[in-house]
Amino acid sequence: MPVLQRLGIIGVGLIGGSLALALRRARPTLRILGIDVDARALEQATDKGAIDSSAPPERAPVAECDMVVLAQPAQTLLDSIVPVAQRMRPGAVLTDVCGSKEAICARAAGQERVVFIGAHPMAGTEFRGFAAASPALFTGATVAVCPPVGARDDRGAPVNLVREMWLAAGAAKLLDIEPSDHDRAVTFASHLPYLAAAMVVDSLSRASDLVPLASELAAGGFRDTTRLAGDGTVGGAAALNRHVPAAARELAEQLRLLADELTQTPEQVLDRLGRLAEARRRMRLPPVTPSR
Amino acid sequence: MPVLQRLGIIGVGLIGGSLALALRRARPTLRILGIDVDARALEQATDKGAIDSSAPPERAPVAECDMVVLAQPAQTLLDSIVPVAQRMRPGAVLTDVCGSKEAICARAAGQERVVFIGAHPMAGTEFRGFAAASPALFTGATVAVCPPVGARDDRGAPVNLVREMWLAAGAAKLLDIEPSDHDRAVTFASHLPYLAAAMVVDSLSRASDLVPLASELAAGGFRDTTRLAGDGTVGGAAALNRHVPAAARELAEQLRLLADELTQTPEQVLDRLGRLAEARRRMRLPPVTPSR
Numbered sequence: 001m002p003v004l005q006r007l008g009i010i011g012v013g014l015i016g017g018s019l020a021l022a023l024r025r026a027r028p029t030l031r032i033l034g035i036d037v038d039a040r041a042l043e044q045a046t047d048k049g050a051i052d053s054s055a056p057p058e059r060a061p062v063a064e065c066d067m068v069v070l071a072q073p074a075q076t077l078l079d080s081i082v083p084v085a086q087r088m089r090p091g092a093v094l095t096d097v098c099g100s101k102e103a104i105c106a107r108a109a110g111q112e113r114v115v116f117i118g119a120h121p122m123a124g125t126e127f128r129g130f131a132a133a134s135p136a137l138f139t140g141a142t143v144a145v146c147p148p149v150g151a152r153d154d155r156g157a158p159v160n161l162v163r164e165m166w167l168a169a170g171a172a173k174l175l176d177i178e179p180s181d182h183d184r185a186v187t188f189a190s191h192l193p194y195l196a197a198a199m200v201v202d203s204l205s206r207a208s209d210l211v212p213l214a215s216e217l218a219a220g221g222f223r224d225t226t227r228l229a230g231d232g233t234v235g236g237a238a239a240l241n242r243h244v245p246a247a248a249r250e251l252a253e254q255l256r257l258l259a260d261e262l263t264q265t266p267e268q269v270l271d272r273l274g275r276l277a278e279a280r281r282r283m284r285l286p287p288v289t290p291s292r
Numbered sequence: 293m294p295v296l297q298r299l300g301i302i303g304v305g306l307i308g309g310s311l312a313l314a315l316r317r318a319r320p321t322l323r324i325l326g327i328d329v330d331a332r333a334l335e336q337a338t339d340k341g342a343i344d345s346s347a348p349p350e351r352a353p354v355a356e357c358d359m360v361v362l363a364q365p366a367q368t369l370l371d372s373i374v375p376v377a378q379r380m381r382p383g384a385v386l387t388d389v390c391g392s393k394e395a396i397c398a399r400a401a402g403q404e405r406v407v408f409i410g411a412h413p414m415a416g417t418e419f420r421g422f423a424a425a426s427p428a429l430f431t432g433a434t435v436a437v438c439p440p441v442g443a444r445d446d447r448g449a450p451v452n453l454v455r456e457m458w459l460a461a462g463a464a465k466l467l468d469i470e471p472s473d474h475d476r477a478v479t480f481a482s483h484l485p486y487l488a489a490a491m492v493v494d495s496l497s498r499a500s501d502l503v504p505l506a507s508e509l510a511a512g513g514f515r516d517t518t519r520l521a522g523d524g525t526v527g528g529a530a531a532l533n534r535h536v537p538a539a540a541r542e543l544a545e546q547l548r549l550l551a552d553e554l555t556q557t558p559e560q561v562l563d564r565l566g567r568l569a570e571a572r573r574r575m576r577l578p579p580v581t582p583s584r
Contacts, residue, residue, distance in 0.1 A: 248550060
């Protein structure tokens with residue numbers, strides 16, 4: 001089985017930067033090329049020893065890489081798949097970190113130059129950029145891995161390269177999953193919680209005269225409920241997920257019904273809320289990890 | 293100034309139990325009478341040394357107490373104000389911990405036997421009952437304190453007793469506030485975040501075939517966003533808050549509009565979500581406290 005020798009990472013922000021830092025630690029001999037539109041991010045990543053060389057996207061020598069990881073914001077990532085693939089060595093491996101997989105894998109299936117393996121590490125924070133990157137970001141994380149598409153070369157070796165990269169970066173579990181199953185599940189696991197959190201922040205922002213007082217009265221509940229609203233990586237992925245609008249409309253409708261019930265049958269609402277608290281307790285949620 | 297000698301706490305669950313434990317530590321000579329419909333909770337509280345004596349509500353010697361704290365679920369608490377006041381010594385002090393204050397203080401203003409001071413400690417967890425109580429629950433917390441109502445005796449001393457009790461229990465800040473200002477602010481700081489969290493759990497529960505997969509794909513985002521949905525003390529308070537239904541309807545409408553925009557103008561949605569992430573960062577949110 002081929003060993004990964006030269007890796008390109010396009011986008012050295014929170015996710016790409018953390019991946020570089022983690023691989024630097026786990027695979028000291030791996031050569032990592034950092035690619036970013038932001039020269040300062042490249043400088044920071046170089047200073048921290050996360051990358052061996054750096055380049056802006058238009059001049060990056062991606063043809064020299066065995067594998068390239070796309071780690072830009074979702075829409076930019078989607079749009080870069082085909083152009084980057086065309087500049088890579090035929091049969092090389094292209095992969096990504098986007099939180100939506102159907103649109104990404106479908107776009108990648110439209111080229112036959114490289115083997116593309118869509119992946120999604122389940123990790124993030126409310127902070128952004130290389131400054132927030134940590135070699136421990138993926139420690140213990142689950143990484144969703146989609147079936148290979150694109151070039152019809154031997155696809156087994158590329159899949160293994162991607163899997164080994166995430167295990168080396170600290171992932172505890174690799175979950176083989178079809179893009180559509182992934183997107184339906186993350187709609188509820190991530191994208192709806194994100195949109196609800198953002199709209200709660202929006203509600204408070206609109207009642208702007210109450211912001212100082214509400215901030216004083218906010219115990220941990222507001223902070224926790226809205227933490228996800230600060231995770232910039234989720235919004236772009238949610239916008240690419242075709243299952244999200246219908247689910248958000250249904251969530252809005254349920255919230256509207258709840259508001260009506262609160263004025264008409266508050267006891268029934270409390271029973272229902274109690275059952276939902278129980279339902280949440282029965283869900284197997286990941287344990288709390290210490291804040292970085 | 294009179295010193296508090298004998299305190300009654302009605303409801304020795306998470307909040308009342310934590311208050312008893314904290315006061316036991318800070319004021320070892322204070323006699324605490326624990327009152328609860330649940331004999332097992334009283335037994336646990338006695339075993340842990342949180343209370344000196346115990347009684348069921350109907351037989352509790354509240355006339356022997358200088359002050360009584362109502363710490364039951366919101367609707368029960370509201371309904372108990374007048375009956376409990378009638379059994380107390382005239383001019384004694386009655387206070388509470390409910391997360392809504394307008395309905396509570398209005399009800400208490402309808403009696404003149406005791407001085408009532410509505411209060412609301414900003415603290416909670418997703419766990420319930422005396423088993424989850426901790427002497428550190430209120431450490432560093434803000435406690436909202438409303439103006440006295442009810443008996444027209446000297447009201448200064450009662451206010452001081454309530455303030456001193458919360459400071460002794462660990463509160464870092466006492467916030468004097470009118471009940472209506474309190475309820476408008478907690479609508480956004482607590483009650484809407486709670487209802488949004490509950491409805492996100494509801495959405496996932498409805499897509500029941502996806503629960504196992506979504507649980508595997510849930511990074512910390514789902515857990516944090518929905519944590520508040522498990523806090524049973526918030527729902528009852530939200531149901532008593534007259535500002536909540538309109539705010540929940542507006543939140544639902546904004547979420548519906550967002551769903552439409554996601555299909556029509558995704559770039560604009562992402563700009564807006566980015567601005568909301570910034571708005572959240574500018575809010576002065578309480579620091580993360582370690583999980584108990």
